[in-house]
Amino acid sequence: MTVPPPPPPGWYPDPSPAPSYRWWSGVAWTEHTWPPPPAPANAQAAAAQTGAAVAQGDVRPRRRKWLGRFGGWLIVAASAAVWLWLFGLSLLVTALAPHAGDGAPAVLSPYLLVTGSGTAAAAIFYTMAYKLRPEDGVTVPRLAAVALIGGTLATLIVLPVEGLIDVLAGGTARHPSLAVLASAGAVEELVKLGCVLLLCSRLPVKNARVGLFVGGAVGLGFSFIENLSYLQQSYVLGHDNGSGIGLFLTTTAGRELTGPFLHPVFSALLGAAVFGAARNGRFRITLGVVGAYLGVAAAHGLFNSLQWAGSERAFGPASGFLLLLADLMFVIASGVTWLLVVRHIRRRDARALAT
Incomplete structure (x- = not known):
C-alpha cells in the first residue's frame, strides 16, 4: 500500500x-x-477605536507601534540633526579659538562615522521590521540578530578572500584591481547567501516573503560594516591630498545612496528565490535559484566594474557624471525589480489563501 x-x-x-x-x-x-x-x-474594547477604519474596507487595523509607519524618516532626520549639531559646534569652536587644533592629529568623530555609514541601513531595517506579520514566523529581535551576526560574519569571510584576489591581480589599497571588483558580486552574494542559510535554516516558515526579509537583513548588516571601512579609508586618504573632510562627505553621500539599497536588494532577491524554492522545510537548488544567483552576481559585478572605470577616468572628462548616472540607474533598476518581485509574491499569496 x-x-x-x-x-x-x-x-x-x-x-x-x-x-x-x-x-x-x-x-x-x-x-x-x-x-x-x-x-x-478588555483588549477588544481597546481595539474598538480602530473599528471605523476596518468598517470602511481596511482589512487590518492601523498598527501603532514604535515610531509609527514613518519611523524610518524620523531616523534619517535624527541623523541629520546629529550632523548639524557636530558641524555647528565645530564652527563655533573655530570662531572662538581658531588655532585651538593646531598641531593636533586629525580625528574623525565616531558620530559622523556611525551615522554616515548606518543611517540609511537603520531606516530601511526599521521599515522592514515594522512590516513583519505574525504569520511570517520571524520576530524583530531575530531579524536584528540575523542582520548583525550575518553582516559581521559575511564581512569577516569576504575581506580576506577579496584581499587575496586583489593581491594576486596586482591591486593596491589606493587602486583596487578590476579583477577583485568584477568578482566581488559572485563572492559577496554567495557568502551572504551562506550566512542567510546558516542563520535561518530552522525558521518555521520558509517562503519567498520570509526570504526577502532575512536576505535583506543580512545585506543591510553587510552594507553597514562595509561602509565603515570605506568612510575610514576615504578620510585617511583625503588628508594625504588635502581634501580631508570633503572626500569623506562625498564618499558618505555615495555610500548612503548605493550601499544600503544595492546590497540589501541583491540579498533580498536571492533570499526570496532560495526560500521560495524550499519544499517540506528543506532548501533546494533549482534552476530558478541558480538563475537568481547568476543574475544578482552579474549585476553586482557590473556595478563595481563601472565604479572602477569611473575612478580610472576610462570615459574621459565626463567620467564623474557618467558614474553618477550609472549609480542612479542601478538604484532605480534594483528598486523596480524588488517591487515587481514583491507584487508577484503578494498575488501568489492572495491566490493561495483564496483557494
Whole structure:
C-alpha cells in the first residue's frame, strides 16, 4: 500500500479552536495561525477605536507601534540633526579659538562615522521590521540578530578572500584591481547567501516573503560594516591630498545612496528565490535559484566594474557624471525589480489563501 506524500508547506484550514489557517511546514504543524486568536474582552474594547477604519474596507487595523509607519524618516532626520549639531559646534569652536587644533592629529568623530555609514541601513531595517506579520514566523529581535551576526560574519569571510584576489591581480589599497571588483558580486552574494542559510535554516516558515526579509537583513548588516571601512579609508586618504573632510562627505553621500539599497536588494532577491524554492522545510537548488544567483552576481559585478572605470577616468572628462548616472540607474533598476518581485509574491499569496 503506497502512502501519499505529505502536502507542501503552506496555510491550511484549521477549524479548532476557531476557524483559521495554520502553517504546515511540510513535515509537521507549527504554532503559527492566521488570523491570530481572538483577543480578550478588555483588549477588544481597546481595539474598538480602530473599528471605523476596518468598517470602511481596511482589512487590518492601523498598527501603532514604535515610531509609527514613518519611523524610518524620523531616523534619517535624527541623523541629520546629529550632523548639524557636530558641524555647528565645530564652527563655533573655530570662531572662538581658531588655532585651538593646531598641531593636533586629525580625528574623525565616531558620530559622523556611525551615522554616515548606518543611517540609511537603520531606516530601511526599521521599515522592514515594522512590516513583519505574525504569520511570517520571524520576530524583530531575530531579524536584528540575523542582520548583525550575518553582516559581521559575511564581512569577516569576504575581506580576506577579496584581499587575496586583489593581491594576486596586482591591486593596491589606493587602486583596487578590476579583477577583485568584477568578482566581488559572485563572492559577496554567495557568502551572504551562506550566512542567510546558516542563520535561518530552522525558521518555521520558509517562503519567498520570509526570504526577502532575512536576505535583506543580512545585506543591510553587510552594507553597514562595509561602509565603515570605506568612510575610514576615504578620510585617511583625503588628508594625504588635502581634501580631508570633503572626500569623506562625498564618499558618505555615495555610500548612503548605493550601499544600503544595492546590497540589501541583491540579498533580498536571492533570499526570496532560495526560500521560495524550499519544499517540506528543506532548501533546494533549482534552476530558478541558480538563475537568481547568476543574475544578482552579474549585476553586482557590473556595478563595481563601472565604479572602477569611473575612478580610472576610462570615459574621459565626463567620467564623474557618467558614474553618477550609472549609480542612479542601478538604484532605480534594483528598486523596480524588488517591487515587481514583491507584487508577484503578494498575488501568489492572495491566490493561495483564496483557494
